[in-house]
Amino acid sequence: MAAKRNITQKKPLFGNHRPHSLKATRRKFGLNMQTKRIYVPEIDRFVRVRVTAKEIRTIDKIGLVKFMKRQGRSIEELL
Secondary structure: OOOOEEOOOOOOEEEEEOOOOOOOEEEEEOOOEEEEEEEEOOOOEEEEEEEEHHHHHHHHHHOHHHHHHHOOOOHHHHO
């Protein structure tokens, strides 16, 4: 079984937590990372990857190979 691969290039956002008193403290807006098992017909096998929820929707729509190509990466990186 293949290990989980992080194929996303996204980073968390940073901002301020503002309570009622308006005292600003820094906080981090984390990514909605999910582990997903995706079937890739081009290589005839499943690949387990860690992607954001938004990227899962994109992969479902256009396929993993085309998604990786858009990011300038190859499918061989996942094997």
